[in-house]
Amino acid sequence: MSRSPGCARCGGGRHDRPADARVPGVVAACGLYFLWLWGFHREVLETEPGDESVFGH
Template sequence: MSGEGLPQPCHLRGNRRSPEEALVPALIVVGLLLAGGVFFLALLRSNRAALETEPGDVDVFTH
C-alpha cells in the first residue's frame, strides 16, 4: 500500500484552480441568490405593506 495509484489533492499538485466539482455548489448558491432577489422584488411590487410591518405589529393567531 504505497499510495501510488491514489490521486493527489489539488494543493499538492500545484493546481491553484478549484476543482470542476465546485461548479455545482457555486451554481446552487447563485441560483438561491437570484431566487431570493426575484422574490424580494415581487414582494416589493405586489405587497409593500408586508415589508413595512414590524414583527410585533401583527398577531398571527388572530387572523
C-alpha cells in the same frame, strides 16, 4: 472501502463543489422574490415584528 470513480455523465471527472454552482441561482431567486414582495405586497415589508395591526384584518 473503495472510492467511486467519479461522475459517469462526464467520463469520470470529479465534481468537488456542486453546491457552489447553485449559489447564484438561489441569490437570484431570493432577489426576484423580494422584488415581487416590494411591487405587489408592500405591506409585508413595511410592518414591524410584533405589529398587532397585521392580525386585525
